[in-house]
Amino acid sequence: MSLAGSMEKEEKINGCEDRVVLVLPNKPEYVSLARLAASGIAGRMGFDVETVEDIKLAVAEACTNAIKHGCCKEDSEYRIEFGVGEKCLTISIADRGCGMDKKDLCQPDLQNPREGGLGLFIINTLMDRVEFETAPNTGFTITMKKYLGV
Amino acid sequence: MSLAGSMEKEEKINGCEDRVVLVLPNKPEYVSLARLAASGIAGRMGFDVETVEDIKLAVAEACTNAIKHGCCKEDSEYRIEFGVGEKCLTISIADRGCGMDKKDLCQPDLQNPREGGLGLFIINTLMDRVEFETAPNTGFTITMKKYLGV
């Protein structure tokens, strides 16, 4: 019962929301499961088709980062938490990877596109609120919100 | 970081398998997410369409039981763990509900069908191996396996 037991130690993001947690191996082939869950949850909440696509994309970008940058330990996992409120979907994606120094983050230069550097920009553009918590060697947690009917 | 941290305390079912964990609220509307995840994982592993349907059904039956019988506490959750091996999918579904006394379990009488009592029978029929761990007031954990290409 140790696995189930550990659920009790965790606190919910918000007491009056339903919570869905998905823990995935840090392997590319599982990111589509995160998209499936995101579209299942967002669709049921009543987001329109275009917004469901936006949410799927934002989730996939954050998962991609967790895998690309959060892979210090082999055989590691990352965690997606969906907080399903009446008017708001909160999604938080946490890895235990290298983390980063927030001041190293630079805006993408769209005049001179590189092959990377678009993920966080896309998330920021599509979601209503985005925050992240990170420091070198402590992992990275990004929390994004989308409001219904805004 | 407490949520991500708690992952470390958990042990995997089996070291060489990939692990996917899904924690769901004990509410009927989320059972379809468990089916989505099950079919995504089983399909990717290479199970044929009929077997994917069998696995979805077995997972849904166990989730239904977790919700119907594992609901002592309001606002509770249950946990689905998928162990993805090369030749075997192991799925374990655990709640922290009332549990039961194993000796109270009776076989369904198919000559005289009741409106309930078929869930465990269906799981046993469709999956290759099924075990459960339970006792009154400690919850219920059912673990089922399906082998690829048997």
Added chain:
Amino acid sequence: MSGAEYCYQNDGGRCVVKVKGEIDIYTAAEFKKQINAAIEEVTGDLHIDCSELQYMDSTGLGVLIGALKRMKEQGRNIYLENLRPNVRKLFAITGLDKIFILEV
């Protein structure tokens, strides 16, 4: 996420309920309501068209078993039509294909 739709037809006394979608613990209560309404609406047998029923589990079987009991008490019957392979298999493994009349 899961959902089901119903469509009710009554041609010359032949009562057909068409079920689309998924019947699970979430949608079973509405399924029960719809089936019971159809049972009250007419006096003859009940036909359930399952051609677009993509998924059903024991929660749906429970509803059908309850409905069949009620119908049999009144000398009426339930016919299940056009089952998809996965739904047909559910009836086969539970032995309920011996209790219900499955057509096609």
Added chain:
Amino acid sequence: MSGAEYCYQNDGGRCVVKVKGEIDIYTAAEFKKQINAAIEEVTGDLHIDCSELQYMDSTGLGVLIGALKRMKEQGRNIYLENLRPNVRKLFAITGLDKIFILEV
């Protein structure tokens, strides 16, 4: 779970690669291989038919940006055709609709 398929056509020098399915971190490596193979196969421009591309994210954009750089160095270009609304939106929000030629 995610998957993509490719289909390569070369009519009278017009080279079209058709992409079906989903381009994400899992399928992007194969996408890169296919696009690079097409770039080497012919000398003219490259047309990518996206009518059945259901999903793409920044991993696919990265592949396309790399390919476009290579092509431009050789005076060649990439045309993206028949984008679905969600994929078109990805180009619009990143400003890459100004860098790539999007048709229809």
